[in-house]
Amino acid sequence: MSGKTGPEATTQNQLDAVTLLLDDANLIVHDVDGIISRWTTGCERLYGWRRDEALGKVVHDLLATQFPQPLEDIRSHVQARHSWEGEVVHRHRNGHSVFVASRWVVVGPSPDGAVIIIQTNNDVTDMKRVQNDLAEREAHLRSILETVPESMIVIDEFGLISSFSAAAERLFGYSADEVCGQNVKMLMPSPDREGHDGYIARYLATGERRIIGYGRVVQGQRKDKTVFPMELAVGEALTNGKRIFTGFVRDLTSRHRIEEELRQAQKMEAIGQLTGGLAHDFNNLLTVISGNLEMIEGKLADKRLLELLHEAQGAAEDGAKLTGQLLAFGRRQPLNPKLADVGGLVSGFSELLRRTLGEMIELRTAVTGASNEALVDGSQLQNALLNLALNARDAMPRGGKLSIEISRVRLDVDYAQMYPDVRTGDYVLISVTDTGIGMTADVKEKAFDPFFTTKGVGAGTGLGLSMVYGFAKQSGGHVQLYSEPEQGTSVRIFLPAAPKVETAGQLAGETASDPASIPGGTEKILVVEDDPRVRRIAVSRLTQLGYAVVEAANGTQALARLGESGDIALLFTDIVMPGGMTGDELAGQVRARQPDIKVLFTSGYAEPAIAGREFAQAGSWLQKPYTARELAIRLRELLD
Template sequence: MPHRQIPQRTATTTELDAIERILDGATVIAHSFDGIISHWTIGCENTYGWTRAEAIGKPVFDLLETRANQPREDIVERLHHAGVWEGELIHRHKAGHDVHVASRCVAVRLADSDAFTIIQTNNDISAQKKAQDDLAAREAHLRSILETVPEAMIVIDDHGIVISFSPGAEKLFAMKAQDICGRNVSNLMPNPDRDAHDRYLEHYIETGERRIIGYGRVVTALRADGTKFPVELHVGETSVNGQRIFTGFIRDLTSRLKIEDDLRQAQKMEAVGQLTGGIAHDFNNLLTVISGNLEMIEAKLAPGPVLELIGEAQGAAADGAKLTSQLLAFGRRQPLNPKLSDLGQLVSGFSDLLRRTLGENIDLRTVINGSQHNVLVDGSQLQNALLNIALNARDAMSRGGTLTTEISRVHLDADYAKMYPQLRTGDFVLISVTDTGTGMTDDVKEHAFEPFFTTKGAGAGTGLGLSMVYGFVKQSGGHVQIYSEVDHGTTIRIYLPWVKVDTQATPEKIERPAIRETLPGGSETILVVEDDPRVRRVSVSRLLDMGYAVIEAGDAQEALTLLKQNPQVALLFTDIVMPGGMLGDELAKEARILRPDIHVLFTSGYAEPVVGGRDFVINGSWLKKPYTAKELATRIRELLD
């Protein structure tokens, strides 16, 4: 295009040859506007694989299959207009792979003619280009992850200033990144956490004691509109260019806590059912004694005022029997209501109820070290947590064992917290619950606190007990840990923050019950097996009054011995739950081996023939305590006749 004005840069052919020799190691190409190559350096041979002989005289655009981010005509136009063009090109190597270059083209007029030549210097940037592409891909991948995962990510410096706020965080906090970046992260927290945050951060940096660094801490967050919501916070720490930065991953717990609340209610109902079954058992034993003695007194009294008083007492006992039935349906929703309590008093007051729930083959021990075990806790929820732990321990001690609950004050220092990143330092009250059961494998321990995880058979448990213990303890600002070895038992430790205040716990109240009257009799021999001597005396007296011959035993082993010695026994009348390692249904099986023709009548203070977490296959008649003399007499005659 001779009509265009190109800046005056001139060179002779000799000068071009000299340039080629001087810059032979560089990637320099000289070619005409039509692209015909006139000079090709050793650097070009190294970069593109074509020798000088193969390249000279070839069109550069065809030889190297040049690709640019703008049309070739525009590049030529630029050279005609300005004499210089710079940009990035993609060339094809002789071996077939791409070579990315940063190119500079200068148009030079040949001194001995009106022709122009283009001197093109190329720098191979393939490695840099690949690194840039890899970096861009990683950044795109990271952005994709951050925009997809439900967790929000916030990065702060060692002064608490937000330096990165992910799209997930924008959505979670209803706040744009530009509105929070450069401000203190405490703006995302309600008080008192807002005022305390920087102090905690400074304390950690100075001492290494963890207050906010670690895994899975449940905290309260603050949205832009002022609403508060629960989140789970995971914080990591690193150093970039000598500056400490903290990365927090935040998960909204609103929905999960709602689900857990519903599950907690369901689990509570199951736990209350277990607890009230144990209470009903003891109440019904007491009612059996009361009502039985009232009946025998009534039979010996003539009509008059005293007999009327006996009748009123029996009416009250009957109401007590109804109460034990109502206990089985008991269970109401109790919101978390933390109050200052002394854990020593709280756990001691709960021990008697727990003992009834666990059954007589579990030795329950409570050890309280020191005093002033003050914590801020929901007493009923704590008792429910201990009940869940105790029921798991009972299942791990199917043949009986020892369950020990120990209360003590402990101080967790920075060294201890370093071993367990989820712990924070300070003074705690420790509740340590230890059983002598089968223990847990490492795999079971790893998943023990997960909701719905259970080692029990189908239908035998919900898998929610320990997960609710974990949630309750965390909600109360504490920690829970499991120590267990196979065949060596399990210890569950609950740490609750100690409060330096005097307090008193409110003791549990326990009620009372009773029953009614009449009788047909006989002369057969009956073996009565009952571990409670008061209940046994009432049963024996009733049967003697009905005319039966009675042999009595306090446990199953004694009963088997007496059965071998007395072949005339026609009926075995036995309690279900007894100490000594053999329960009522096992006694009945052994008795039928000795005496296939023997009749069996079972009784128990539990509400139904499901005791201590196991179903009893009752191949015989069932009589629930408390029972009247008439019910006892009628049931025995039904069996014997």
């Protein structure tokens, strides 16, 4: 090089001066083809190659460079703009990877047109390793937060939300984007909403803990304004001198419902034992009374005394009927169960029911399927249905419809989880549904209690539903009450069904409950249900079947969701809902907007035409409780 003169020699001398001055830096000089002309001591330390081993080599081959984009693109960029920078991966002489932040600067070009590039490399291996560790830990933490059933919410000392887990999105109905940066009090009902900022300020000022570090049951508020019980545990941490609070939330709605059902079952069991024992002892007293009256009757000749005696005998007989009903409620009545076709039994005394109801009430009896056999006391079943018919008649003073449907159903795990005293299995379901005045929530809560009645004094004993409850329980079954004010009442008696005779296909393992045979889909379904517990189960079932789900609590919300999502294929809605819009009215408005949308109704009543609504032709319907298989099959029937 020293023999060269002119501009080229000047350039080479300048490069020599630069590399000498920056010898400790990681600096490489090469041409556009990558042939190395200068290699500093810093590069020897960084890559392990001596200067004499590197000079004349192609830098990209020597260091096995991994570029973030094609090399030709980088060369074109350098020639056009005279510089380039980016992150590359080099290979050390011993084989390990070196992450560097590389910058290329063009010097020249030389008089012969060759492009000279000075490449400076900053080792960022340690920083890259830290970044990868952080990314790995963040991914691990995120995977935990995505799967843990409890919802997690992180806020700062001003109450602003900084993190909102996927479970929290599902629980509260908000997306993370909607809540992050907002005050956490938006997830609270009054009065906690108004007092929350004061709670944090008081803690920061006094250090007094009320929730932090302790578990506590509070109330939350969803996006749809529904309020629910939740267990809240809050932890505190300091990061960069700032406080953050992490709250873990567990939805207690299902637990409270199960606890309430369990308390109700325990109450009914305790009352049943008490009333059954009293009725048994009182029956013994009535036996003595009626026996003595019979013996006295044969010795009296005075007609006036005989009239008094007959009146006393009538009262004793009435007392025996009352104790019989109490024994039924207490599950101590003598039953004589026999294997019988429940559909045939009900059809056999439907004429008796018709005479009991009178001409103003239309009786409809329907039997679904041919296998409705159960081990049941026919006379007691008849007595239970007579009591239900009398209650229905009293609830329809101006006439109406009474429907009795008999079908075979299977209660699955989902249903059993809602009612702790129910066992899964096959049952014969007897649904007795009227179009009467219905019941309020407080009346429904006490409906099965003995001696509870809404009738006037002398108009009833309050033992009719109690007897039905006891008969179903003593028969190994279950009874459920479904009623809405001014919409009618449906009482459903579940009696354990006799086993079906297995077919050859089933014996070979082709069972109807094989989960793999349940059909699924990918369409979007709008689920409308006012009961949050029932809605969550429906959404969970549909999601497991592969469907995309949009949910709403009432008709107004459903129409809003419909406007937001234009690709909904099917509306799955309850019939009776609060808010002034029923399921059939909602279906009418939905079809006016989207005529091609499919509709599937669901109802706790015995038939969709109950309560005077004749919309069976407007869409299919599914009676509650329904299984995942029944729902899946009905959906495919409508969508295919």
